[in-house]
Amino acid sequence: MSPQRSLPAPLRANLRRLPTTPGVYLMKNADGRVLYVGKADALRHRVRSYFTARGPDDARISRMVTEVVDVEYIVTDTVSEAYLLESNLIKEHRPRFNIRLRDDKSYPFVKITLGEDFPRIVRTRRLVRDGSRYFGPYASASSVDETLKLLRKIFPFRTCNLEIPEGKRVLERPCLLYYINRCQGPCIEAIPKPDYRATIGQIVDFLDGKQEPIAAELRSEMAGHSDALRYEQAATTRDKLRAVERTMEQQKMAAFSSAEHDVIGMARADDDACLQVMQVRGGKLIGREHFIVEGARDVPDAEVLGSFLQQYYASTDAVPRALLSPMMPAEADDLAAYLADRRGVRVTITVPERGEKRRLVAMATGNAVEALARERAEWMADTARRDEALTALAAALGLTKLPERIECYDMSNIQGTSAVGSMVVFIDGRPEPKEYRRFRIRSGDTPDDFRMMAEVLRRRFSRVAKLRSETGALSLDAVGADEVSEEAGDRPRETGWAVPDLVIVDGGKGQLSAAVGVMKELAITDVPLAGLAKRFEELHLPDQSAPVVLPRRSQALYLVQRIRDEAHRFAITYHRDVRGKRALRSELDDIAGIGPGRKKALLKRFGSVRRIREASLEEVADTPGISRDLAERLKAHLAREGMLA
Incomplete structure (x- = not known):
């Protein structure tokens, strides 16, 4: 082997050790970043070919090889396993020199939980070998939601997450969907398992493209209602039939054979x-x-x-x-x-x-x-709008460069309880959900938005300040941040966070003053700050009495509003989650004999505290791990607290 360039010693050693078995290889640069992921039926031959005198024919790969300093490999039993592993690693690392699906998230599917006695139909991004049937992938969640909406219009099936075993009534009363004929009520044993699963079988056929038998059954059902003068039921069945026939009409263009193809x-x-x-x-x-x-x-x-x-x-x-x-x-x-x-x-x-x-x-x-x-027209138009927004925002706030990374912080609480904070990140004017972070507020139980804002910002930037002090770095970019978690405990991150070009705190001068105080305390002076007043949507800046008022129809204002709304949504969502868990703990923790396992069983069985309150004594006692004596004490506790209807 005659190398094109002087190869680092570790790379030469790896090339000598390469096996002749199938597998996947990862080429890395000096920073340890994965540049390229490939597969091979013989790792030694494939990987060494990149470094011969002739080298790869592809100019793009030739450029990549000049950056490679290390090659890792993973041996697989078969080439098929290598195919699957390569796909997963491309999704995980998104190497610069690989061809990549633009969205690095998992694509959504329609999932039918056939492993359950009374299957559910849900949207999911995870494929699990649990006996379920999956349809997809779809390019977007909205496409799945449209499919589910159509299915709910035609077929009655349950949408709850209750565990409903055959032969057991899990609720005293059904939900509203039962009364409007959108669910068949398996939770109250209103339908036998075989009949419910027959409906699910029709849904599977519908998604498989076998709609004609369903349409024929609906025509017969509609005629029966009409003959019996049940005109309201006939009209409902007619609407279902029309939905099925519209779907069939849209599919006719491919009716050339009974084949099964992807085109x-x-x-x-x-x-x-x-x-x-x-x-x-x-x-x-x-x-x-x-x-x-x-x-x-x-x-x-x-x-x-x-x-x-x-x-x-x-x-x-x-x-x-x-x-x-x-x-x-x-x-x-x-x-x-x-x-x-x-x-x-x-x-x-x-x-x-x-x-x-x-x-x-x-x-x-x-x-x-x-x-x-x-797509390209939308990208170009969107890019132009985002560039316009960022340019106008930078000019209005007196920034020295475009705010490529904007972080926005918001708080959510009810009278100081279950207080949480949120951080959302927009990069180049677009949301970057993977960078979002959530904070459980630790200090105090009284409502104090200023103190909570200070706590969140201190947790976000304190480690940055510490690292900068230890390393003597002049810029935050040199150290990044590797602290702040989605939950209460702070978990170290493998890589640092980029420094924001702009921090927006949701609130007026008070929240801004809290932010300024934290930054001064941490000796961070190169992160621009702004406070967004809720009432008039004015931006307040440190040491500037007059607010910045963005034009009402400007792209800059639209961007700021979108960032603020996203921070608020993210905070509210987390707050509801924390509040729900707190409510469960506060209502059940004081009851002797109900520990974490039984709490989990109760929540799994009933879905919420409200349903536990509404359940009969027999239903509570039928929960795994809950004796009749314990169920009586639970009901008595809830009664004393005045929670029973």
Whole structure:
């Protein structure tokens, strides 16, 4: 092996130790950052090829190799395992030189909990081997919500999280959905398990594209109501039938056979690519989503397609029998073997040249072109608005540079109890939820927004100040911050936080004064501060008596309002969670014999303290771990507190 450059000793040693087995490799730079994740059926041959005199043919990868100082590898038993592991590592590290799905979060699915006696239908981002059936992935949560909304319009099924075993009545009274015919009431044993599961079976068929039997049943039901002069019930059934028929009409465009295909289309522009996936089941188009990938500049189409398909099917069990593609993806044989391993039967990848299948691929490609054009137009318009907002905000506040990272803080409490604080982060004018943090207030039980704001900011910046003092750094950028947690306990973070270019505290001069005091106490002078007054939406600045009033129709004001509203939403959500847990503790902790395990069992059984109050003595006593004597004491305690209806 003749290296192109002088390789670091640890890298040379790693290259010598590489096994000939399948696996995944991670190439890292001098900072330890993962630059590239790859897979191989023979690690030694693949990884060493990057460092030969000839080197890789791809100019992009050649640039990457010049930065590599270390290579780690993980051995797998099969190439299929390497495919799945590579996808997971790309999602985790988002390497700069890999092709990546733009959203690094998990995509949402519709989940039907078939492992339960009375299954639920929910949105989820986690695939668990628990006997559930999953449909997806969908490109957005709103797409899943629209599907669930349609299902609720057509089928009655439960939406609660109660544990409902067969043969047990878990509630004395059902919820409102039962009375408006949106739920069949398994919680009060209003429907036998076989009948409820028959409805769930219809929902599975509906999502699989088998709507005609459902439509026929609804037509018969509507005719029966009409013949019996039950016109209101007939009208309700008619509305359900129309919803089913609209869905069937939308799916007719793909009715060319009874085949099971995923049809792929692709469009590209600069660094981005858009991949369209059309799911055809039983000859009907049952789903269509588009996905954006990054890092595609200078990468051949076949490699972009292959990388997308690998990451897409790593996140779903809905692997079809065949893929119809505009071209053969890179490493097509390995990809087909990987898909066959996930499905359990042979999966084919074909490039149709004529006929109906070719028309479908052309349709998917056209949809991808339109989706990418639409997305790019929105990105450019959004970028222009955000640039305008940041520029105007910087000018109004007298900042020396654009506030690329803005942090906003808000407090939430009721008379000082269950007090919490929130920190939301906007980067380049866009929310960055992974950077959000929550704070449980530790000091005092009396309402004092100024003290709480000071506590949160002190916890956010105190370690920064300490590290700067120890290292003698002149800038916060040199040290970052690695403290502050989402819960009460502060957990160290692996990497530091970037210093904010602007801190906004929700409140007027009082909250701003508290923030200024903390920063002076910590000797931090290079973080601009502003207080947003709630009533007039004016920005107050330190040592400036007159507030800054942003024009009512300015993008800067819209941005500040959005940041403030997001901080408020995040704080309120956390406050409700803390308050709910506090209420459970305060009502049950004083009862002898109810420890953490029994509290958990009660909450799992009834879902909330309110439902525990409403339950009968027999229902409480039927909870695992709760004896009749303990149930009587619990009911007596609640009665003494005046909590029973």
